[in-house]
Amino acid sequence: MDCKELSAAYLTDDLVVEILSRLPFKSFSRFKCVCKAWLAFSSDPHYSQKLPKVTNGFFYQDRHNSAIQFVSLSEHARGFDGTLSFLPGYEHLEFVDCCNGLVLCEYRSNYTSRDIFRFIVCNPATQEWKILPDTQRKPDGFDYTTKLSFDPSRSPHSYVFNFHNERGPYNFTFGVTQVEIFSSCKSTWLVDKTLWDPKNNDLSVNGRPHVFIDGLLHVHTDRDVLVLDKLETGSMGIPLCNWTIMLPLHKNDCTVDHCVRGCLGQSSGILHYAVAEEDGCTILIWSHDYYDPYMWTITHRLNMKDAFGRDDFVHYEEGFIWACDYEIIALDLEREVIFLFDEKTNKLLSYGISTGKLSEIKDSPHWYFHYVPCYLKLPEPELVYDDVSGLFAAPL
Template sequence: MDLHKEVTAARLTDDLVVDILSRLTYKSFCRCKCAYKAWSAFSADPDYCKKLPKKVTTGLLYQGHNKSAIPLVSLSQDDGEIDGILSDVPQYEHLEFLDCCNGLVLCKYRSSYTSPGICRFVVCNPATREWRILPDTHVGTDSRRDATILAFDPSWSPHFYVFNFNQHYHSPMSKLEIFSDGSMWLVDDKWDSYVSVCWRSHLFLDGVLYAETTGQDVLVFGALKLMRDGKLPYHQIIEKPSDTFYVGTFTHGCFGKSLGNLHYAMPDVSGHSIVIWTLDEYAHDWYVKCHISMTDAFGRDDFVYYDNGGDGGDLHWFWNCDYWILALNLERDLVFLSDQKTNKLLSYNISTRELNEIRDHFEWFQYHVYVPCYSKLPAQESSV
């Protein structure tokens, strides 16, 4: 930094400097600290630290049952849990966390904040500190089960897509709304109510969305770029691996990807291993890629037990497993698990066979793998 710039910076008050720095991304903030060492001291000040950009790292995003803050559980033990990564979004304290996909986060404002019958979604990029509020959609007053999915892949397209499934409890009518940031909401008001989507398990790969249904099938959406011409994308249904049907009655599997391939993971009936299948996208058939030994991971083999499921039926009918598969990151050889016996959140490295504790207290939240994306959100296009 030359003398003139250094003298100019020295004339600014600390409050003003912090206000300017607070508008930067974390990466840009780090560059500024290197350029002018005096600014590094702001990070050590408790009051200023709350305003300055926070480190955004790879981890798991979640929100508690009380719909409070949306923290990031870092995979680095040095970082721990990071709060406030969505604090740049207007009225962020009213946000309900829905989904995360390749660095973008999807939330909606609670009905207590918006008008009755209004559903307002917002897509955020914590790494670039950008956000986009989507046009409001209208929901009915009758009870319904909504599943909302975010689809985004910067290596395929800079545009994101939001799928909102309105699934009525007591009516054969259902509705699918799809938003593209290059268009507006497109509505299919004759959506088959028997195709009910699970909110947990889905994946977006090479412009194709794969979502698990409650009927143990996989709903596939393709040709999303048709939406820019005002056309709904096509969809089809394929079966999950046949070996998952029994266990899949009692638990959810998990999608993953590696080397451009789609994978699906689920415990075997004994719980001794997690089976990873790979989809042959041309034949729409699955083949076994590998088995991941949970006996090696946990050092025991007593994972599965049976009960009546609380329905007063056969005592040995309901299948239970001591661990749940929360997320799959095969590109980093990681499986994220919850240990029901110890109530811990864990990561297992497939290559090194190391089982590490991420969080020592686990509750059944909606966890999503978050990897920062530094691509800017595309400019909002006119709806006219």
Template sequence: MDRHKELTAAKLPDDLVVDILSRLEYKDFCRGKCAYKAWPAFSSDPDYCKKLPNKVTPGLLFQGRNKSAIPLVSLFQHIGEIDGILADVPHYEHLELLECCNGLVLCKYSSSYTTPGICCFVVCNPATRQWRIIPDTHSKTDDPRYVTILAFDPSWSPQFYIFNFHLEHIHGLILGTSKLEIFWSGSSTWLVDDTWDCDISVSHRSHIFLHGILYAETTGQVVLLEGLEEMSDGTLPYHWIIDMPSDSFYVGTFTHGCLGKSSGKLHYALPDDDGRSIVVWTLDEYAYGLWTWVVKCHLSMADAFGRDDFIHYDNGGEDGEGNWFWNCDLLDYRSRLGERPRFPL
């Protein structure tokens, strides 16, 4: 550091230095404390520490079935549970947790202050205590015929997206998707895409947002939505379908897999049909617009849980044929032990 600048900064009053440091992000503040020996002492001063940036506590947001308050359970044992993490959001006592994506939280609320039959969405950032109320879009949001997904990837865009799928519902059966409503945070309106094939049934199960593309699981397939960057011109994104790995169809009829991302690629994980490992596929593009699933690895269940015999087939059918029903007693195994399974690091 230049000697003249060092002397000038050393002459600044402490109150002014604290005011400057308070405007930094926590990571930048930690770096700035290394510039002068006196600056780290500000963090232990009871008057100054309240003004300085605080470390964001990583944790798990959850809500009970009774739609109670949404606390944050810290990942650090000495901190425990933090109540009121979203207490600054309007109608906090009526919030229902829907989705989380890369630090943003999607909630809905309804109360005596809102129009009957209308449920409002709000997107919150628990780290900064900022929130944004989303314009109303439809009524009866509590109806199971709607699947709502939040998508946010700060490495791709500072904007977030909300996808609201309307499912075709006849005589209690969900037959497909009738239309899709999309909200983009760069505007204050919803765009409506009513060109969806009624055979596509987007589920509440696994989905992921990667490189500006939404991957949402359906029955035996994954639907992709891309072209979101064109929404600033009012252009709707387009969607298309890829099949799940062909060797996952049998087990996939009995249990659900999980979509994830690693090394910038989409992955899909599902228990193997022998019950002794978890198969992980990666989605690779072998030609323009053509994709294929490639087996990435097998994760040993014995290494993760200490045993691999808690997944089995039940006999059934009219003739008592074997391999009729694929069953898993993992939860029962955990409850008998009274402890959580230990995973290798």
């Protein structure tokens, strides 16, 4: 038999999965970062059960105690440093965000100037880290929402978006005045002010979970979803392309806080959105049609009455603002699970979409960040040519 016939191109999917299933998890995680076909096996219900299991879990941090903690959802987490103790000054880190295996923290101690942001991007699975160049805070009157974007199946480079939200009287947010963009490819911060419209701007990015799909950043605003495109050109100073997607069940009068309580997610490269109905007894999961920004299709109806064993989920603040007693923290649709935080019992919970079973993960009131590891090495920044020295060097 010709050796060429043994090429992976001639192997059936069943044989490829059988080979991959014999790999250590760390090796499988690296391989699927460079092969989209192998990555797709992870989300295929027929094959995913045979593949090495992921060591996913949740990062969290007590604001009264600077220690970063990790709660694992898998028995395969041995040797994983969830406290990020490999980072310099880890006792003074504030957890900011995570995305597809990378983690973003802000360094702040008693000696750190209040006029600067100092961010660190790290990979807890490989214990690699890089300190980003400092960037300036504005004077009082601004809130900041910072997002990390990374997709190992698309590029080894990551992006950090620091949205500047102007704050008015009574902490009312006027909107985004600008966004700072950091690219690990160029290792520099750039500013984009094209989101700001001084005549009509009430676009405000909030801290709800975001989604990074096929090079597109999807972030929650107070009304809908803001999509940012052309990140590669944005890292070169060219304004980002952007548009908005109207959320399903949007209420123009904002009497129902879908924008605050809903949660974005993705499955097989498709944007999803989960939100509780007005009585809180049912969670709807919607799938978005990429080619029609107004088209959403319901894929799941989840019965919370049976899961919690109660039906009193909502209360009204100040007589008219609706609020639900549980919050949707994260979606993991590829493993058919969503994660909730029950504010009545202060418990982090998992809900099996196919089983309808509610399980306790952690008993503590925190803000949790869902984390799935990635074993791809952090890349070095691109080298640029210096006309004066005649040498190639990393940008400052």
